[in-house]
Amino acid sequence: MAGHMSDEQYKSAVKAVWTATAILSVVTVVEVVVALTVGHLLPKFVLNSFFVIASVAKAFFIIGEFMHLKYEKRVFILSLGLPLLFLVWTLIALAVEGNYWNTLNFPK
Amino acid sequence: MAETLDIQEHKVEEHLQLPTPDNGEGGEKTVMDMSYGKTMMWYFLLSDAFTFSAFLIAYAAIRLGQPWWPNPNVVFKSFPFMHEANAPLGFVSVMTFVLILSSVAVVRAVQEGHRMNQKGVAIWMLGGIVGGLFFLGCQAWEWNNLIHEGLRPFYNPFGPDANGLTHLVHEHSIVSPGPIAFGALFFGITGFHGFHVFTGVCINVWAFFATINGTFQKRGHYEMIEKVGLYWHFVDLVWVFVFLAFYLM
Numbered sequence: 001m002a003g004h005m006s007d008e009q010y011k012s013a014v015k016a017v018w019t020a021t022a023i024l025s026v027v028t029v030v031e032v033v034v035a036l037t038v039g040h041l042l043p044k045f046v047l048n049s050f051f052v053i054a055s056v057a058k059a060f061f062i063i064g065e066f067m068h069l070k071y072e073k074r075v076f077i078l079s080l081g082l083p084l085l086f087l088v089w090t091l092i093a094l095a096v097e098g099n100y101w102n103t104l105n106f107p108k
Numbered sequence: 109m110a111e112t113l114d115i116q117e118h119k120v121e122e123h124l125q126l127p128t129p130d131n132g133e134g135g136e137k138t139v140m141d142m143s144y145g146k147t148m149m150w151y152f153l154l155s156d157a158f159t160f161s162a163f164l165i166a167y168a169a170i171r172l173g174q175p176w177w178p179n180p181n182v183v184f185k186s187f188p189f190m191h192e193a194n195a196p197l198g199f200v201s202v203m204t205f206v207l208i209l210s211s212v213a214v215v216r217a218v219q220e221g222h223r224m225n226q227k228g229v230a231i232w233m234l235g236g237i238v239g240g241l242f243f244l245g246c247q248a249w250e251w252n253n254l255i256h257e258g259l260r261p262f263y264n265p266f267g268p269d270a271n272g273l274t275h276l277v278h279e280h281s282i283v284s285p286g287p288i289a290f291g292a293l294f295f296g297i298t299g300f301h302g303f304h305v306f307t308g309v310c311i312n313v314w315a316f317f318a319t320i321n322g323t324f325q326k327r328g329h330y331e332m333i334e335k336v337g338l339y340w341h342f343v344d345l346v347w348v349f350v351f352l353a354f355y356l357m
Contacts, residue, residue: 005222013219021212025205032201035356036181048357055352059345066215066341068334076140076147080154087161094165098172106175 020065027054149335153342156304160346163300164353167293174287178266180355186253200355203246204347207305210239211344214312214337221330226319229333233316236340240309247302251295264290294354301350304343311336 005013031054039047064070069077140147171177181196188199213235220228258265264287315336324330 005219010219010223014216017212017215017219021208024208028201028204028208031356032197036196039181051352051356055348055356058348062211062341062345062348066211066344067338068218072142073140076142076150079140080150083154084157087158087165090161091165091168094169095172098169101169101173102175105173 016065020061024058024061027058143331145331145335149338153338156342163297164349167297167353170289170293177287178264178290183266184355188249197355199246199250200351203243204351206239206242207344207347210236210243211341213239214340218334218337221333224325226322226325229330230316230319233312233319237309237312237316240305240312244302244305244309247298259291261292261295262288264288266290297350298354301346304346308340308343311339
C-alpha cells in the first residue's frame with residue numbers, strides 16, 4: 001500500500017519536528033540557566049512571569065507540532081481550548097485565596 | 109421482475125451511503141475531519157488535563173498560603189554517581205531533556221506510519237520506550253534520594269530551620285521544619301505523573317509489538333500509533349508544568 005504522504009510533505013514535516021525539538025531544548029536550557037545564575041537577582045514576580053511564559057510557549061509547541069493540533073480543524077481546537085478557560089478562572093480564584101490565608105496566618 | 113428488484117436494491121444502497129467496512133477502530137469521519145478514536149483520545153486528554161490542573165492549582169493555593177517554601181535549588185541538587193554533588197537542577201534537566209527526546213521519537217514514528225514504513229515505526233517506537241524507561245529510572249532514583257534525605261508525605265526536612273537558620277517570617281519565628289504539605293504535594297503530583305509515564309510506556313510497548321507483528325500494516329494505516337503518540341506527548345506536556353511548579357518557581 002502506498003503512503004498517505006508525499007516526499008516533500010514528509011521532508012517538511014520531519015524538518016518541522018526537529019525545529020520544534022531544538023526550540024523546546026533551548027527554552028528549557030535558558031530556563032535552567034536563568035534559575036541558576038540571574039534568578040536571585042531578579043524580583044520574584046519578574047522571574048516567575050518569565051518561567052510561566054516560557055513554559056506556556058513550550059506547551060504550545062508540544063500541542064501544536066508534536067500533537068499535531070495546529071493542523072486540525074479550527075472548531076476542534078476551540079472545543080479543546082475553550083473549556084480550559086475554566087482553569088484560568090480557578091487558578092486566579094485559588095491564588096487570591098492562598099494569598100489571603102498567608103495574611104491571616106502571618107499578619108504583616 | 110428480478111431486474112427491477114436489482115435496480116431497487118442498488119438505489120437503496122446508494123441512498124443509505126453505507127459506511128466503509130469496519131477496521132476495528134470505528135474509523136468513520138466525524139464532522140471535525142477526525143476519526144472517532146482520535147477525537148475521543150483528545151477529549152480523554154482534556155479531562156486528564158483538568159485532573160492535573162486541579163492538583164497543580166491546589167499546590168499553588170497552598171504554596172501561596174505559606175510565608176516560606178523550600179528552595180528548589182537546595183532540595184534538588186543531587187546527582188547520581190556524584191556523592192555530595194552540588195548540581196542544582198542538573199539531574200531534573202537531564203530527565204526533562206530525555207522526556208522531550210522520547211516524545212520526538214514517537215512523533216517520528218507517527219510520520220513513518222504515514223509512509224507505511226513498518227521498520228521505521230518500530231525503531232522510533234523503541235526509541236520512545238527507551239526514553240520513557242530512562243525517565244522512570246531517574247524518577248525512582250530521585251524519590252529514593254529524597255526519602256533518604258528525610259522527605260515524607262507528612263514530614264518536610266527542607267524547612268527554614270533545616271540549615272540551622274533561625275527564620276523570621278513577618279516577625280514570627282517558624283519552629284518546625286515545614287511546610288509539611290511539600291512532601292505530600294511533591295510525591296502526589298510527581299507520582300501521578302510518573303504513573304502516567306509508566307502506563308504510557310506499557311501502551312508504547314504494546315504498540316511496538318503490534319507494529320512488528322504487522323497488525324497496523326495489514327490494517328492499512330498506523331492511526332493507532334497516532335493515538336498512542338497523543339497520550340505520550342500529553343505526558344511530556346504535563347511534565348512542562350510539573351517542572352515549572354516544583355523545580356523552577
